[in-house]
Amino acid sequence: DAGVIQSPRHEVTEMGQEVTLRCKPISGHNSLFWYRQTMMRGLELLIYFNNNVPIDDSGMPEDRFSAKMPNASFSTLKIQPSEPRDSAVYFCASSTGQVSSGANVLTFGAGSRLTVL
Amino acid sequence: GQQVMQIPQYQHVQEGEDFTTYCNSSTTLSNIQWYKQRPGGHPVFLIQLVKSGEVKKQKRLTFQFGEAKKNSSLHITATQTTDVGTYFCAGRNTGFQKLVFGTGTRLLVSP
Numbered sequence: 001d002a003g004v005i006q007s008p009r010h011e012v013t014e015m016g017q018e019v020t021l022r023c024k025p026i027s028g029h030n031s032l033f034w035y036r037q038t039m040m041r042g043l044e045l046l047i048y049f050n051n052n053v054p055i056d057d058s059g060m061p062e063d064r065f066s067a068k069m070p071n072a073s074f075s076t077l078k079i080q081p082s083e084p085r086d087s088a089v090y091f092c093a094s095s096t097g098q099v100s101s102g103a104n105v106l107t108f109g110a111g112s113r114l115t116v117l
Numbered sequence: 118g119q120q121v122m123q124i125p126q127y128q129h130v131q132e133g134e135d136f137t138t139y140c141n142s143s144t145t146l147s148n149i150q151w152y153k154q155r156p157g158g159h160p161v162f163l164i165q166l167v168k169s170g171e172v173k174k175q176k177r178l179t180f181q182f183g184e185a186k187k188n189s190s191l192h193i194t195a196t197q198t199t200d201v202g203t204y205f206c207a208g209r210n211t212g213f214q215k216l217v218f219g220t221g222t223r224l225l226v227s228p
Binding site: 045056091093104105106107 | 159205219221
């Protein structure tokens with residue numbers, strides 16, 4: 001199993017540009033999570049999907065951020081327009097299990113390091 | 118909203134010394150998980166605790182879940198340089214899939 005695959009690994013862009021981060025979860029996992037990690041704020045949950053449906057997007061910072069999961073094997077996190085304060089490592093994670101079980105273990109991807117100049 | 122705090126934020130020990138990190142939640146948890154993130158890496162799952170007062174061991178690592186299910190600890194006996202990294206607890210409220218990560222404790226081990 002290749003694990004959770006994220007791309008790009010690194011992205012440097014200028015303020016105002018659109019950024020799209022991509023994630024391929026582990027096959028068979030029915031939940032997908034997007035986290036953002038910074039020194040100041042730690043690991044923040046941005047949004048998560050269950051069976052491709054967004055369940056909780058309360059962590060999405062503002063309207064500049066959007067996430068989609070068109071099918072079980074692909075998700076995107078888009079920032080438009082990007083700002084320097086969006087600079088962070090963005091992690092995608094997936095898990096298996098039902099919502100009610102509470103026993104889901106997250107498998108993280110390697111992360112996408114975003115720098116907005 | 119739910120908050121999960123960890124102390125200390127950072128600890129530097131000599132190889133062979135013990136290490137403990139503490140995790141405290143503002144709400145009662147259905148379960149708690151621990152993850153380790155090596156420098157430059159991504160969080161990797163270590164263990165999950167579910168029952169009140171539960172204690173689990175993995176070699177030199179001992180994990181404990183508090184009786185009230187609002188706190189947890191990770192103790193490492195005789196640290197090694199391979200233990201370097203940031204340790205996160207992550208808690209989940211009953212009935213919700215949302216996993217809230219603690220603030221993390223960064224461990225540095227000198228040989």
